[in-house]
Amino acid sequence: MPASKSDNNHFFMRVAIIDYGMGNLFSVQRACEQVGLDSVLATSPETVLAADGVILPGVGAFGDAMEALRQSGLADALCRVTQEDKPILGICLGMQLLMEESFEFGRHPGLGILKGSVIPLQESASSAGHFKVPHVGWSQIWRRSKPTAAVDTWKETPLQNLEDGAYMYFVHSFTVVPESDCSLSTTRYGQNEFCSSLARGNIFACQFHPERSGPQGLRIYQAWAAQLKKSGALL
Amino acid sequence: MKMTEKKPALPPNIRIIPRLDIKGPNLVKGIHLEGLRVLGKPNRFARAYYESGADELLYVDIVASLYGRENLLEIVEKTSREIFIPLTAGGGLRSLEDIQRILRAGADKVALNTAAIHRPELIREAARRFGSSTIVISIEAILRPDGTYEAYTDNGREKTGLDARLWAVRAAELGAGEILITSIDREGTGQGFDLELTRQVAESVPIPVLCCGGAGKVEHVAQAVTEGKAQAVCMASLLHYHFVKHHPLSDQFAEEINLAHLRNGGGSSRIQEVDIPVMKTHLRGRGIICRPANPITTTSLCASPS
Numbered sequence: 001m002p003a004s005k006s007d008n009n010h011f012f013m014r015v016a017i018i019d020y021g022m023g024n025l026f027s028v029q030r031a032c033e034q035v036g037l038d039s040v041l042a043t044s045p046e047t048v049l050a051a052d053g054v055i056l057p058g059v060g061a062f063g064d065a066m067e068a069l070r071q072s073g074l075a076d077a078l079c080r081v082t083q084e085d086k087p088i089l090g091i092c093l094g095m096q097l098l099m100e101e102s103f104e105f106g107r108h109p110g111l112g113i114l115k116g117s118v119i120p121l122q123e124s125a126s127s128a129g130h131f132k133v134p135h136v137g138w139s140q141i142w143r144r145s146k147p148t149a150a151v152d153t154w155k156e157t158p159l160q161n162l163e164d165g166a167y168m169y170f171v172h173s174f175t176v177v178p179e180s181d182c183s184l185s186t187t188r189y190g191q192n193e194f195c196s197s198l199a200r201g202n203i204f205a206c207q208f209h210p211e212r213s214g215p216q217g218l219r220i221y222q223a224w225a226a227q228l229k230k231s232g233a234l235l
Numbered sequence: 236m237k238m239t240e241k242k243p244a245l246p247p248n249i250r251i252i253p254r255l256d257i258k259g260p261n262l263v264k265g266i267h268l269e270g271l272r273v274l275g276k277p278n279r280f281a282r283a284y285y286e287s288g289a290d291e292l293l294y295v296d297i298v299a300s301l302y303g304r305e306n307l308l309e310i311v312e313k314t315s316r317e318i319f320i321p322l323t324a325g326g327g328l329r330s331l332e333d334i335q336r337i338l339r340a341g342a343d344k345v346a347l348n349t350a351a352i353h354r355p356e357l358i359r360e361a362a363r364r365f366g367s368s369t370i371v372i373s374i375e376a377i378l379r380p381d382g383t384y385e386a387y388t389d390n391g392r393e394k395t396g397l398d399a400r401l402w403a404v405r406a407a408e409l410g411a412g413e414i415l416i417t418s419i420d421r422e423g424t425g426q427g428f429d430l431e432l433t434r435q436v437a438e439s440v441p442i443p444v445l446c447c448g449g450a451g452k453v454e455h456v457a458q459a460v461t462e463g464k465a466q467a468v469c470m471a472s473l474l475h476y477h478f479v480k481h482h483p484l485s486d487q488f489a490e491e492i493n494l495a496h497l498r499n500g501g502g503s504s505r506i507q508e509v510d511i512p513v514m515k516t517h518l519r520g521r522g523i524i525c526r527p528a529n530p531i532t533t534t535s536l537c538a539s540p541s
Contacts, residue, residue, distance in 0.1 A: 022364075022366060024339075024341070024342070024369070026315060026340075027319070027341065030341070031319065060365070128245060128247075130247070134367070134368060134443070136250075136368065136412070136467075137249070137250050137443075137466065137467070138248050138525070167526040169290075169320065171368045172368075213320075214285070214319050215319070217319060218319055
């Protein structure tokens with residue numbers, strides 16, 4: 001595995017990591033490096049449009065993030081990238097931003113790339129324990145279909161190399177409710193059962209942080225990189 | 236097979252977080268945050284903990300706040316290249332610029348203590364700029380004769396006059412994402428966590444509470460969850476002494492460390508050292524849910540633990 005970024009043509013797939021000024025993108029860059037992807041931090045639409053694939057990460061508030069994406073022209077660039085059917089990986093807030101609207105502190109329109117909305121997680125306390133919000137920590141992701149079903153819904157998705165019930169690292173207070181049937185996995189947290197990852201066309205998005213989910217999370221990056229190379233060959 | 240049926244909620248998953256105290260380039264461990272012993276190079280411990288199933292790592296530069304040094308940056312930069320779990324760094328971070336630098340070095344979250352106490356608005360500003368989930372407020376507390384707890388700064392040296400529980404509530408209101416509560420009285424003693432302190436704080440704030448200071452055996456970790464109501468448990472000696480005992484050191488490495496201490500096995504009579512897989516198996520056996528250690532090979536453990 002290459003240990004560092006290089007300027008030669010060793011990496012031929014270039015990934016733009018959307019940088020709108022919030023959060024730590026270092027771990028996303030490191031995960032890309034680990035699976036042989038050449039990544040650049042993108043603050044301009046040009047960088048995004050020139051890339052073979054795009055990662056939309058994010059922490060912080062939905063409204064602020066959308067504002068920053070719109071002002072920088074990155075929002076339009078992202079929409080164009082989806083029209084061109086280039087692979088997009090949305091992580092955490094990045095997953096939420098893909099939706100039409102969020103109910104985080106009021107009502108904010110999102111990128112509208114996927115149909116659906118973003119709603120708050122419910123805190124709950126029972127004899128089982130106190131499920132605080134934000135949900136911080138490791139939870140399991142489960143196939144929506146029964147593993148015995150004829151069609152494996154994780155096949156040929158970035159989750160393809162994972163066991164049902166794999167543990168992933170979450171940090172969030174809101175969760176995505178997709179309108180269409182694009183959910184790949186669900187996760188339970190107290191009374192909540194939410195969509196923890198989804199896929200539609202070349203878009204894959206997850207509420208957890210695969211770059212902070214240990215070796216299992218890196219398998220997602222690995223499978224995404226493979227998908228990227230495949231789609232690059234087709235374009 | 237399991238997830239589609241409705242069943243009663245399982246308890247929340249708790250996190251096991253090795254705490255690595257840093258002095259200069261070294262991993263150290265003291266008692267009551269004083270009387271430090273050098274244990275070795277931090278990255279070596281960090282990598283081993285990552286590989287054996289730690290849920291997060293916590294680095295604290297325990298002298299930076301006193302001398303304004305920032306060795307932490309270099310260590311964080313190195314560690315974050317090798318581990319793919321969340322990394323929290325604290326000690327000596329005073330400003331938004333300090334926070335920015337450590338995040339750029341690869342930390343996922345920062346732990347703030349002294350600077351936040353001197354200027355609570357820093358919490359609000361930092362949460363707004365970097366996101367609440369990035370800001371952990373570290374509270375070091377000492378029991379007062381009246382049964383309440385006082386928050387201290389500078390590794391338990393400076394009184395603040397602040398009630399630890401009320402300060403936690405205020406920090407949460409200002410936008411902190413998590414509270415790290417350390418009992419100075421118990422720290423490094425192996426006598427167990429201050430469960431009363433932990434529970435008071437955990438029940439007073441809506442955000443997750445990380446409990447720290449005093450773990451001497453696995454049972455203490457279980458108590459922090461069942462009685463202390465903590466969402467995550469931090470520990471140092473318990474894991475460090477196990478690591479030192481079971482990992483032969485290279486000569487070059489041994490030169491730099493406290494040999495006499497290690498020849499004694501690095502142990503302390505009060506510490507029943509343990510590794511993360513054994514600890515997690517014990518916790519799961521007690522009905523405490525956590526991510527299984529070594530998740531690559533133990534797929535059978537990934538099944539719903541009911």
